Amino acid sequence: MIFDAWRTNGGPTQHPAMPTAVTSDVLEIGFVFAFCILAFSFVLIIPGYKGVSRLYMLLRVVISLFIGASIFLGVLGQDWESAEIETKTAYKAFTKTEIHAKVGMKIGLGSVNVTLKGTPIYQTVGHSDSVNFTERIDYNERFHWAWRQGRIGFGPYAGRINQEFRQAQYRGVPLPIQWVAEYFTLDGELIRWGRSYRTAGWFANQVLWTAVPVWLIANILSCVVLFYAGCMFMVTSVFMFVSLIIWSTIKWGTQPLSIPFEDGVLYTHYGSSFWLVVSGGIVSFLYGAIIAMMDTFT
Amino acid sequence: FNDILNRNRRMDGWYNNLDHPQWGSPGERMIRRSTNGYSNGINKPIEDGLPNPHTLSRLLMRGESGIPSVTGKSVFLAFFGQHVGDDMIDSRRNACPSEYINIEIEENKESNNHILPMYRSKFITGSGSSVNSPRMLVNEATSWLDGSVIYGNSHSWSEHLRSFERGRLKEEDGHPGYPSFNRNEIPLYNPTIDLKRPPKTRNPEELLSFGNPRGNENPFLMTIEIIWFRWHNHLAEKIAVQNPDWSDQQIFDKARKWTIATYQNIAFYEWLPEIIGTSPPPYREYNKFMLPSVSVEFSIAAMRLGHSLVPSGVVLRQPDCSPIDPLPEDYLASAGEPALRLCNTYWQLQDALLDLGIEGIVLGMTSQNAEEEDAVVVDDLAGFLYGPLKRTRMDLEAMTIQRGRDAGLQRYNEVRKTYDLPPITDFSQLNPSLPNEVIARLRNAYNNDTNKLELYVAGMMEDRSNASNVLFYKIILEQFQRTRDGDRLWFENAQNGLFNASELQEIRQTTMRDIIAATTTFNRSLFQPNVFNTAGSRCASITVRKDMFSKSCTPNTGIDFFYGYWGKYAGIVVLLLLFPFVSYFVMCMIAWKRQYDLAKAKKIATQKVTRRKSSSQNEAEIESEDGAVFSAFEVEGQDKSRRVVVMLEGTCIKLFSSAGRELRKICFSHFKKSFLFMSRNKRKDLIVIRVPKEYDVVLRFNDSLERVEAIKNVQEFMQHNGVNVDVFEMDESALKEEAVTKEARQALLETFLRQTFAEALNIDDAVEQNSKAKYRHKTMEVADCELTQMELAETMGMKPDSLFVTQMFQLADTDHSGYLSFREFADLIILLMNGSPEQKAKMLFDMYDVDHSGEINREEGRNMIKSFLEMAGANLGPDEVSAAVSTIFKEAGIGENKDSLTLEDFTYVLLKDHREAFESSELSMPGITKSLKKKMNHQAHHASPMIRRQDTYGTSSEEVNGTEIRQRVTSNSDTKEGKSNGKVFSDATVSHEEKTWFARTWKYLKRNVENYRRHIFCMVIFYGITIALLVERATLHAYGAQHIGIRRVTEWGIIISRASAAAISFHFRSILLTMSRNLIATCRETLLKNLIPFDSAVAFHKQIAYVALVETIFHVLGHASNFYHFCVHPLPVLACLFPKIFVDDGSDLPKSLTWWFFETITGLTGVLLLLTISIIYVFAMQYSRRFCFRAFWITHHLYTVLYILTILHGSLGIVQAPVFHFYLVVPVVIFLIDKMITISRSKVQITVIKAEALPSGVLNLVFKRPVAFDYQSGQWVRIASLSLGTNEYHPFTLTSAPHERYLSLHIRSVGPWTSNLRNLYQTAVEHQGKLPNLYLDGPFGEGHQDWYKYEVSVLVGAGIGVTPFASILKDIVNRTSTKKGSHIPCKKIYFIWVTRTQRHFEWLTDIIRELEETAGGDLVSTHIYITQFANKYDLRTTMLYICERYFQKVANKSMFTGLKAITHFGRPQFEAFLDSLQTKHKEVRTLGVFSCGPPGLTNGVEDACRNLNKLNKARFNHFYENF
Ligand SMILES: Cc1cc2nc3c(=O)[nH]c(=O)nc-3n(C[C@H](O)[C@H](O)[C@H](O)COP(=O)(O)OP(=O)(O)OC[C@H]3O[C@@H](n4cnc5c(N)ncnc54)[C@H](O)[C@@H]3O)c2cc1C
């Protein structure tokens, strides 16, 4: 009956809950989308140009947008470093059963994303000796350090990630996630991952944001004085490189961040955001150099 | 069996209790069994009326050590107790912000070493802040008995202890059985123990990695920890062997489970009964609702009874029980002694343990009696506990008592009640076995009040003979029971499924002895079954007393953290101070070098000129045999001098500029006497030639030799002319005083002129009265003062040798003295001003009747015309001049035959057509009616000797004549003007200077407020914001941010430095906006201009910069003080204040001063900022911009560095999250966009065609008009000079009109840039060099473009606001005189020029004259209002006007037409003026009024228009622009 649509027995409409882990960043996607739209709109007006200039125009638009996108996605990206392993691991506090899961960690400039994804996603987890559940194991938790270090401990004046970690403990997020996050809350001698990533992230973030206006200026200038535009693109790339250098050098001590699990160790390696900024920086530098040279020699 | 077993016991104790996941976890609050004992019930440590803790400790807790425990407790028991305590309690972190509870050492009061430094403990944030929640300490250990001392308090900590192989804990390489050194650097507590100077933080790698952050505290504790470490690995190995397929994790988990279980069993069922003398009740079941938290009674008092058991040292034993005596070298401070001395082994011996093994220590500890369990504590704890760097030896007992007060422990009796024990009523009840003397001391200390007795003190002295009456035992048992019963994962809890019954049995049977046996190489049989009691030990018991040691505890030392820094501090201060001075020095060097180069260049040029001169001299030599030429500097004033070439020729001394222009000429034909002064000290390079009536010739030579030469020449010259010269020698300073320089002379002349005019016009008595007294001395000088022809010419702005000037001078110089006396000059002026037309005609006639023949012949006529032309700057060929003369002669009715004009002819010609002009162009006299003026004239004539002399002009002094003529002429003019109805009212109002100082100041203020309304508005807003920022930050750091605690360390420093930092941020951001020039240029055309004085952007820029400088100084002083404070506070305090840069690792050592200044980003950038700022400011000084402009411009671009540094400076966020970039971002974006607009404007070099230095420091530049440069009259441009920095643009109004081929500017030198520009072009002109090119930007501004749309327009220009009208007026003339003109409705234009004195804008007179010369003259009627006449009258303009008005009429119409400019003295009356226009131009319905000038004026015009518009007559549309 049409009047009963999505309802049974005249009761209220009911739809099943869809518990899902946040798997991607809306802001990030938004930016990608925005750049795509921009590129698309430029591509649409390209036919208005004649001959070789059509090609040039296309190139300029694409290159510049690529650089801009790489900066924005670098600033906002959650994947400057990442690590993932598949392991057997304890899951929750009240049970003896272990689960099989992928434990992952994605580090952005201001936060770390910790994921736990069962392999398979649905697993039977003991609750007490007699009760078992089939649980959907798919978690994604984000912990921020942007940009407060705070006092030692977990109190109101403690650092942001410490407080978020404590909140996560109260919420009772799965143990592997807690273990990973806890690494960022300890702060003493050389166990200062939270501090290292916060500091590196902070400076990299600042420097990379600075690249944004420079890139904008470069774009404006490229309609005005090509030589300056070239210089500005090179300056843009310098800021991008500096942020990369900062990110990869500011670390307390020398031990790499490694978080051992039963079947493997989470070792971090540079992720997509990092490489995007690297490529954006290289493109920007070359592009700037070429423009500047072309302008001086022609 | 593949399921994990014990992972649910988390390292951090979480999720043990399922309902309260955090129970028992680190960071939880402690609890209190009894009520709190704070003296205010909330948070105040109990102190009132209580004895000094140190005194208590000294009186009650010291005593004979070496009394063995009567119950046979072993030393192992004591240190195991420390181990258990560390497992359950950690309250040693300081409260943050730090709160001092230092303990005074009363007996040391006099000495420097009278304080035991102590801080209050960390407490639960929020507790203790109000009445219902007293302060409660934090426990940073897990409250569970869970081996957190073995594995660490957190997951990640534990993982740093693991090897990840076969489930083992990580062992040191090469030392199996020992934990690794802390190479991966877990945050162990790491105090600075070495007493080296300066002390250094210990390398963390020297410590062993334990779960217990303080595991390295003493070797005995370490030993016990190593036993447990080995036990874990022992179990792991066993499990690994049994389960070869198990993963590391599985093995680790199981080994840990078993380790903890055996540990729990031993601690609870073996150790605890031994300590409290009774067995705890057996385990019943898990009580989920049991709170495991540690109580303060337990942690702060009861559990510390163990202090009493600790011996001074432990004898190390070999398997055969023989002591190791003496101890080997490896035991460092204890080497060579019979036992390890506790006080000398704190935080040491890690290496020795690894090398020599723990077995000897274990055997020693298990076989040695602990100290008796009484109040007495060994010196090693009570007097020689390790301590902070400020005091390396502390008293543990005093500290514990104080800690009890800090924690708000309730008194002994109260706590007893809580635990159901009867309170004691007399001190003797406490412990009957105590000697009376001790009881007496106790009684005395607590004023015989048992209710004051403190928990710890009393607890330590309790009678232990009856365990059931011992409060401490009760407290301990109660705590352990809660810890056990509330633990879901307790090994005996069958429900948790950790162990089955047989396993449980196995655990229960595992004793400490078993564990020791399993983990040491010594035979099991060496240890008694209960290692916590010496009973049954195979080794005979040994008692260790402190007098057994040959070495005593190392003494207390304390360091002053600032020791050795005073020098560095001073050094840094000097370094910072040096920055500005060095920059200043460098700047001066650059400026000096530039001047030197310039002087050199000029000298070369001068030599050329000199050579040229002397060669021309050679030619002249035929006529005059003498003629010395030398070059020198003429000193013109205080610090003004010019390079001149002096030529002694004939009777005259002539001074030429290096370009060969004659500057001065002094002829000695009239004098017979002169003086020569020479300086006799210093460089001996100065001479002064005194010239009567004129200013002295003050010459400076390059050296004394040149001077000798010159003096010789001068004396010869004087001799030759028969002048008697007196030569004086005097000190240079005296000479300078004596010399009348040009400057001094000018000051005199000014007074001279003013007084002349005052007399001539008979005005301004008020002013004169006012200044009479002041000027009495001057007046006398003035009376003596005489004017040279040169000076007259200068005042009139004409060439000294022009016919007009010469004739006028000769005419006025009635006594032919060659100088005009005061009288002579005054007569001339009076005649010019007030004489009848006939008188004036007569004067003119006399002037040009050069040969005094009584007639003007054709030659003289021609000269006359030429002279007028010359004045007007016009040029006519000789034929045209002759034609003009013919016309005049014809006018006079004189044919070709007659060759000369008589006075009558002349007067006729002159007055025939132009009488009305003579009439109307009379000087308007403020407030003086015509008749009154006449009367005054009359009086003046009678009063002055002039009347008599006036006869010499041949006109009767009788007024009748003149009046008659005048009347006739007046009626004449009436009929002429008859067609236009009514006269224009153009009278001025004059405001006399106020009499009183107050009134003057008030008026001055009023005027300034009126004119600077917008400035004031903007300043108030700007500085209002600044003050708001200052106050906000200051109050934040004084009151708001108490919890951060910096203020309590630095007091004023932080308040001042942060407040000023906020203001600096605001100022440095705003300074960018003042330089966003395109934005400003755009905005000044908008309505915003009514609010913001955009033209003052540069002045504002400087002001902001200087205010920011002051703020910076405060900022730096503040932080210099802060850094001092930071250097003298120990690390824990700093770690609390600056969590971003410090971690409290126990080392206590603050960072050094140099670290703060040079090794932090903030400090280093601060220092660099100071350097940058020093350079920027020093090079921005007026002096620098004057003399090394390029250096200024280059260094000024350090502002980019400044901004980058400032961002970096705050980026660390030490004190607060950085904010500067937030301040900066908007201005930076605006500035950058603005810069881009500038860059994007294509820069074309503009060729300068003509550069002319006009009088009064005005430079007239004429330059090419770029193609497609379209502008409207009244608009302005910005120019940059290629030679003065291509980026610095200055705005100037175009004075050329749109139709003209070239562009022109009139630039007045007011500051460095404009002066430099003038110099630049003047030099170029003088040396006939190429004129430097310009960059041009613009045009900007709307200009007043609508004037021609009105039939009648009124243009009002005031002050600098007159500049646009130069162009507009020209434009008007052009438009009306060309064909276009016929289409425009404009019929009449009134131009009103209001100025303080014309001196600053006199070039405009040229333009007006030009205007009046052309057709525009009819169209435009000009009125000039000189408002500051009385004070600052300037002769030139007035003279010119007088002359023009009276004399230019003579010329032919085609050459000079309709000069109508009228000068008024005072401010215009706009309303009356405009009103008269309505009457005059009745037919016109709408009039346009365009004004430009100070706001006061434009407002005045606006008001006038508004008032008139109310009357239903003509409409006035007012447009204005403010300058
Ligand atoms: C719209 C406009 C039109 C002007 N037209 C003329 C003109 O036709 N003839 C003329 O002689 N002067 C004119 N001026 C004033 C002239 O711009 C300044 O006198 C000159 O810039 C002073 O520079 P300085 O370094 O020599 O003097 P400084 O001693 O540095 O400054 C003297 C004064 O000029 C101001 N000033 C300095 N530099 C600048 C700058 N770059 N831009 C604006 N103001 C500045 C300062 O704030 C200060 O009040 C005009 C100013 C404006 C705003």
Ligand SMILES: NC(=O)C1=CN([C@@H]2O[C@H](COP(=O)(O)OP(=O)(O)OC[C@H]3O[C@@H](n4cnc5c(N)ncnc54)[C@H](OP(=O)(O)O)[C@@H]3O)[C@@H](O)[C@H]2O)C=CC1
């Ligand atoms: N020495 C001083 O006291 C002052 C010097 N200055 C300097 O003078 C320079 C040029 O300033 P400028 O642009 O000429 O401006 P001014 O302030 O000199 O004003 C120009 C003319 O306008 C007149 N005026 C001002 N307000 C009114 C009014 N309400 N009604 C009628 N007339 C009025 C003034 O008369 P009046 O003379 O009667 O005011 C003056 O003659 C600037 O560099 C400024 O710094 C500016 C102000 C004061």
Ligand code: HEM
């Ligand atoms: C040796 C000299 C200086 C010292 C020691 C010093 C020290 C400091 C310190 C400790 C801070 C707090 C930083 C933080 O919170 O992280 C600070 C902030 C600041 N200082 Fe300085 N400073 C010095 C010189 C200067 C100078 C010359 C300037 C002028 C440009 C300046 C401008 C500022 C500003 C604007 C801030 C606030 C930064 C922000 O909040 O982002 N300082 N300074």
Ligand code: HEM
């Ligand atoms: C540290 C403080 C200062 C900062 C950050 C600063 C910043 C700037 C900036 C950004 C410019 C524009 C430069 C350009 O267009 O390339 C400028 C120009 C200028 N500054 Fe400063 N300045 C400071 C102090 C001063 C001081 C103390 C003076 C003089 C007393 C001064 C006088 C000038 C002048 C005359 C100009 C040129 C104006 C023009 O081009 O029209 N500045 N300054």
Ligand SMILES: [Ca+2]
């Ligand atoms: Ca005379």
Ligand SMILES: [Ca+2]
């Ligand atoms: Ca004659």
Ligand code: NA
């Ligand atoms: Na514990």
Ligand code: NA
């Ligand atoms: Na004792």
